[in-house]
Amino acid sequence: MRYGLSLFAAALFLAIFLCAAPLLPQGARQSTCIECHQSMQDQARLYQPVEKWRESVHAKNGIACHGCHGGDPTTMDEEAMSPDKGFKEVPKPETIPDFCGACHLGVKEDYLASAHGKALGKGGPQCATCHGAHGIQLASPQLINSQSCTQCHGYERAAQIREALVTTDDRMSALDREMKSLHRVGMEVVDLQGRLFDTRNTFHRLFHSVDVQKVRDNIAEIQGRLSEIALQVEGIQAQISRRKRGGAIIVGLLAALTALLLYLRHTYSREEKSG
Secondary structure (H helix, E strand, O other), X not given: OHHHHHHHHHHHHHHHHHHHHHHOOOOOXXXXXXXXXXXXXXXXXXXXXXXXXXXXXXXXXXXXXXHHHOOOOOOOOHHHHOHHHOOOOOOOHHHHHHHHHOOXXXXXXXXXXXXXXXXXXXXXXXXXXXXXXXXXXXXXXXXXXXXXXXXXXXXXXHHHXXXXXXXXXXXXXXXXXXXXXXXXXXOOOHHHHHHHHHHHHHHHHHHOOXXXXXXXXHHHHHHXXXXXXXXXXXXXXXXXXXXXXXXXXXXXXXXXXXXXXXXXXXXXXXXXXXX
C-alpha cells in the first residue's frame, strides 16, 4: 500500500512539475523577482509587468528582470534591490536608450545618430515607445505601422522603409525555419545559424536608422549574405535527398534479394519433395 502511495505521489509531483515548468522560460525559473511580483495581483502596477514580460522576446530567450534591472534574483531579502547588488531604478524616458543599449550597443549607436535619437528628450520616441517597456517586441517590419508612426509624424517615409524591409525579413524567417528543420534531423548547421544571427542583427540595425536611402543601400548587401547562406542550406538539403535516395535504393535491393532468396528456397524445397 505504501509503495502504491509513493508511486502516486511521485507521479503527481512529476505532473505538477511538467505543467508548471513551461510557465517560465529556461534561465528565468529561479528569479525571485518574478515570484514576488506575480504574487502581487492586488497591485496592478507591480503585477502587470510580469504578465507583459511573459509574452516578450526577452522571456522567450530566458532574459528575466535582473537581466535589465540588475539586483539579486536569488533572494527575497530587501538587499536584492540594493544599488550594491547592481539594482537599477525604473529609467526615465531620456535614459532608456542607455538602459537598453547596455546590451544592444549597435542599435543604440544607430538610434542616437537617427532623427529619432536626435529628438530624444524633446518629445522624440525611444526604445519603449515602439518595442514596449516589459512586453518587449522583436524588431520587425510589423512594428513600422501607421498607427504607431502617425502618433508623431506622417507615415509616408516609414511606409517606404517598411516596404524595403518586408521581403528581406520574410526570407530570413524562411531560412531560420529551414535550418531548424535541418537541425532536428541531425545536420550540423551551427555555423550557418550564427551567420544568419549576425546578418539579422545587421538588418535590425537598419530599422533604427529611419533613413530610407540607407535602408535601400544596405538591403542589397544583406540579400547577398542571405543568398550565400541559402546556397549552403540548399547544399545540405541536396545531401539529405541523396542519402534518402541511396537509402531507398539499398532498401529496394535488400527487398529484391530477400524475395530472390525466398524464391530459391521455395524452389529448392519443392525439388527436394518431388525428388
